[in-house]
Every structure is written in structure tokens, then in C-alpha cells.
Amino acid sequence: MRIGIDIDGVVSDSYPFWLTELNRHFGKNVTEIDDYEMHTVFDVSREAMNDYFVCNAERLLMAPLPITGAKEGIEALLKQGHEIIYVTARTPEERDVTVRWLTRCGIPHEHERVLFAGFSSKLELVKLWGIEVFIEDYQVNAKLIAESGVPVFLLNATYNQEELPEGITRCHSWAEILEGIEALNHKYHNDKKGLAINE
Numbered sequence: 137m138r139i140g141i142d143i144d145g146v147v148s149d150s151y152p153f154w155l156t157e158l159n160r161h162f163g164k165n166v167t168e169i170d171d172y173e174m175h176t177v178f179d180v181s182r183e184a185m186n187d188y189f190v191c192n193a194e195r196l197l198m199a200p201l202p203i204t205g206a207k208e209g210i211e212a213l214l215k216q217g218h219e220i221i222y223v224t225a226r227t228p229e230e231r232d233v234t235v236r237w238l239t240r241c242g243i244p245h246e247h248e249r250v251l252f253a254g255f256s257s258k259l260e261l262v263k264l265w266g267i268e269v270f271i272e273d274y275q276v277n278a279k280l281i282a283e284s285g286v287p288v289f290l291l292n293a294t295y296n297q298e299e300l301p302e303g304i305t306r307c308h309s310w311a312e313i314l315e316g317i318e319a320l321n322h323k324y325h326n327d328k329k330g331l332a333i334n335e
């Protein structure tokens with residue numbers, strides 16, 4: 137299957153590092169990110185948050201460690217013959233640092249299959265690239281993608297605790313994501329076989 141994978145909060149464990157750095161920079165004492173809109177969490181303007189990220193992109197994007205199990209999970213998916221396309225909400229200006237981070241962490245990727253939605257829609261890229269299943273941590277994106285008929289695995293986080301509609305499966309680890317994809321892949325091939333028999 138062609139699998140779309142988000143980066144922040146799915147492959148890169150960005151948020152714990154950002155929490156520490158943003159508390160220091162804005163002089164806050166936020167203990168938990170409970171909203172994906174970081175400027176809301178830190179009670180600063182959207183512009184102030186964007187400026188901070190633009191000016192400190194190198195450090196903020198290079199320092200985080202990978203999410204536990206992400207590297208091994210992606211390696212396993214590739215071994216099983218799946219295709220991997222990264223789809224991030226980072227901007228195209230952050231391509232260089234993003235690809236350097238993936239390389240440094242030994243996370244398999246093809247340069248041209250790391251896509252940057254920036255402030256536009258991830259769903260457009262999902263459609264354009266014919267992505268068949270998506271791994272995401274932001275429930276707003278997850279809902280949009282699932283509504284278009286593409287199943288989503290949502291990696292559990294403090295900021296995505298809302299009840300989930302059909303088409304989205306909450307997972308608490310990469311091991312659970314792999315199990316979910318295996319079951320989906322099984323169904324996908326059986327459906328294909330069923331179609332062939334009926335023809």
C-alpha cells in the first residue's frame with residue numbers, strides 16, 4: 137500500500153522539546169500541550185509563534201529525537217513492500233533541515249517523497265499522490281483525510297483526545313500502528329481477490 141506519514145508527533149518527537157524551549161522563550165510554565173495550535177497553548181499571538189519558529193528552525197527541528205519505534209516501524213513497512221511518502225505541515229523552506237534530520241536519524245526516505253504542505257491542505261497531497269492509508273497525530277487533519285475515504289491511524293497524544301469518527305483508529309504506539317496496517321493490508325488484498333473472482 138502507499139502509506140502517507142506525518143512527521144511531527146509521528147516520526148519526530150518534537151513536542152516535548154518544543155515545550156521546554158517555548159516555556160523558556162516566552163517565560164511560561166506550560167506543562168502539557170493540549171491543543172495543536174501552539175500559540176493558543178502559550179497564549180501568544182500566532183505571529184509571535186511563527187516568528188520564533190522561523191528564526192529558530194535549525195535548532196527546533198534538528199534537536200528532537202525520533203518517536204519510539206518510528207524508525208523500526210518504517211523499516212518494517214518498507215520490508216513488507218509498502219511505499220512511504222512523508223506529508224508534513226512544515227513549509228518548503230524547512231525541506232533542507234527536515235531531510236538532514238531524517239538522514240541523521242537513519243530514517244529511510246526518498247528526497248522527492250518528502251512533501252511539504254505548509255499552510256495549504258495535506259488532503260490535496262494525499263489525493264494527488266494516491267495515498268491509501270495515513271498516519272497522523274493531528275485530529276483535524278485526520279478527520280479531513282478520513283472523510284475522503286482514506287483510513288487514518290492516529291498516534292495518541294495529549295492534544296488529540298476528542299472522540300474519533302469512523303475511519304480513524306487511535307493507536308498508542310508504533311507497534312499498534314503496524315498491527316493496524318497489517319490487518320488493513322490483509323483486508324485490502326482479500327477485497328482485491330474478491331473483485332477478481334466476481335469479474
Ligand SMILES: [Mg+2]
Nearest residue numbers: 142144145273
Ligand atoms: Mg503532526
